[in-house]
Amino acid sequence: MIYLVAACLLPVTAWPDGRLSVCGQLPADTTQNCSGHGGGTCQGQQQYCAPTIYTGLMLLALGVSSIRANLSSFGADQVKNQGRDTTQHFFNWFYWSTNIGAVFSLLVVAFVQQNISFLAGYLTPVTCLALALFIFLLATPTFVTKPPTGSEVSAMIKLAMQSWGCSWLGGTRERLGAHWWDLPPNKGAQPGAPSPEEDLANFQVLARILPVMLTFIPYWMVYFQMQSTYYLQGLNLHIPNIFQHDQDHTDTLQGYTFPDAWLLLANVVVLLALVPLKDHVIDPFLARRRLLPSALKQAVLGMFFSLASVLAAGIVEWERLWYVRHNQTVPQLIGKDHYLAATLPIWWQVPQFLLMGISELFVIIPGLEFAYAEAPKSMKGATMGLFFFMSGVGLLLGLGLVALLSLPIHGWMRCPEDYGNINSCHMGNYFFLLAGIQLVTCLLFIWMSRCYQSRPPQLRASHRCPRLVED
Structure with a gap:
């Protein structure tokens, strides 16, 4: 609502x-729309x-x-x-x-x-x-629902502060969980709410999930390039005019312009084709042969595809700038903005969008599955929210990196004020930097996927304290 x-x-x-x-x-005195030269009157x-x-x-x-x-x-x-x-x-x-x-x-x-x-x-x-x-x-009326039992977030925050030694909350610097039976009961909890020991078990599970969630952040930095630098790169490549018409044939779309948002369709179309293939062909084939990897191992594979995507984008950018340096450019109108685009056709971007779409199959979908399966029973929504929160953090870090590289002194992304003009930028270097960050993340995620041990299914459905494995 x-x-x-x-x-x-x-x-x-x-x-x-x-x-x-x-x-x-x-x-009226703050408006800039004034008519005439010198001494003109404003428009109100x-x-x-x-x-x-x-x-x-x-x-x-x-x-x-x-x-x-x-x-x-x-x-x-x-x-x-x-x-x-x-x-x-x-x-x-x-x-x-x-x-x-x-x-x-x-x-x-x-x-x-x-x-x-x-x-x-x-x-x-x-x-x-x-x-x-x-x-x-x-x-x-047809939904499977469960009664509300109150928010677990406040209990998790309190336990985290206790583990950091906040004395006013009764915390010590001892390992959390050594004296869980001393935790006071939650008198204001709703019926069916987790007990203090169950809160502690949930906290320990979240402590294991959080490092995995944090490792998704560099992937999100690369993922959101589709809506920023990939998109900007596409505006500066030659886009065929789908609304062209000749003198002998009247086109009913005459007068319409190419929507620049259509440049984002490539990734979405790839996903629409690949998700049914994954669900009906790939997953059943691997499952029959007992080769279907865990969610985290699928995420490792997907991150390598995102690495390949950003490398492909860097190569396309190098090629695009070669065309610009050799004056092989063409003016084009996208929406209401004019661009001096390279004559290199936009179809060169297809591989990077295709690779990113494949990476979504093996990172985001298994990531959602991992967050749901590993989350404590009473914290499904909070854990899924944490997964999406990390996507926002990745976006902000990506924007911050662009801002840092746009500084006046030797900034790779330092471009003229002309809107959308990236012909004097070194955006390819930015893509290769992201590729390096993603490569380190892939290696870290390989180690993490081997060390992380999922909870047994019977413990996922219960509130009993799981035996945690030290990595």
Whole structure:
């Protein structure tokens, strides 16, 4: 519901009358739109929608995070008792479903926004969200649910601080767990809430999961290049005009422009094709021969594919800059922006998107499966939220690295102020740096996948203290 309310702010701000009601106004003396030369008069007050837009984005983030942290684990709960492999099938098709939504968003909504109106483009996802909420509410009686037992996060924070020696919480610097029976009972807990010893067991499990989660961060740094540097690279490659028409044939799409968001479709289309192949062919084939690797070992394989993807991007960038240095460029219009692109066709980017799509199959889907399977029973949502939280950390670190490399003195990513012009950058060096970071991560993850020992299935379903293996 929060997601839906926040999404409704977007079409309101795209509607002139809506902006009058939700946006403020800048004073006339602060506006820059003045007519004439020297002594001209300003055009009066202008609308100022930044507070409304940023408030909407914060609400969207709150809604998205609540859904992501709970929807995948909630969906897996619906099928976990229907067979041995149903959870694995669920996460395959869950991820496939999210990419169906991405195809619709990029292919249809982006085209409508760029060529028809932002109002119609924003109303489309609002309608979809409202329909999704309606279906979800209708299906509520059929869902497998469990009664709320209170938040485990506060208990985990308290145990962490106790393990760090916070005396005001009764903590010591002794190894946590030596005197778990001395933990005070949680008097305010709801019926069915974990006992103190169960809280301790959950804390110990999370302490084992956290290093694995942290090791996903460099992968996310590479993954989000698709929406940033891969995308920017594509804008500076030659894109065929799909809306061309000649004098003898009238094209019904005359006047429409190529939506730049379509450059992100390559990865999504790859996933739509590969997920069914993985679910129906690859996984059953490996399972019959008892060769199906664990989730962490699948993630190792996927990280090598992401390493290959960013290496391919670096090679394409070197080739693109060769064309630019030899004046083999062509002006092109993408959306409403002009680019001086290399004549190298954009199809050269297909391998890097294909490799990144394969990496998602073996990193993100097994990562979701790992987080769900290893999470304590009472902390499924929190653990899934932690998995997605690491993706945000990876994105921020990637942006921070770009900012660091964009410093004026010898910055590889230091580019002119001309929007979208990367012809004087050394973005290929940035790709190879990411490849080096990903290579170190792959080696670390190989060691971690060998040392990590999953909990037995009977312990995953219970609250008894598992015997932890020292790595």
